[in-house]
Amino acid sequence: GLLSILMLVQIIISLLLISGFNEIVVRDIGLLGLAVSIWLQSSSSNK
Numbered sequence: 805g806l807l808s809i810l811m812l813v814q815i816i817i818s819l820l821l822i823s824g825f826n827e828i829v830v831r832d833i834g835l836l837g838l839a840v841s842i843w844l845q846s847s848s849s850n851k
Contacts, residue, residue, distance in 0.1 A: 812840060 816833050 809840065809844075812836070 816836065819829060820833070
């Protein structure tokens with residue numbers, strides 16, 4: 805739910821700060837964001 809999304813965001817931010825915004829990390833975060841958005845759409849359609 806919402807808590808898991810917030811935890812994901814915190815992990816992503818911490819990874820960004822550690823890596824110093826590497827291109828590979830940014831690409832992986834884009835893929836993560838895409839997966840999260842798809843998961844949100846599927847979970848909202850199930851309700």
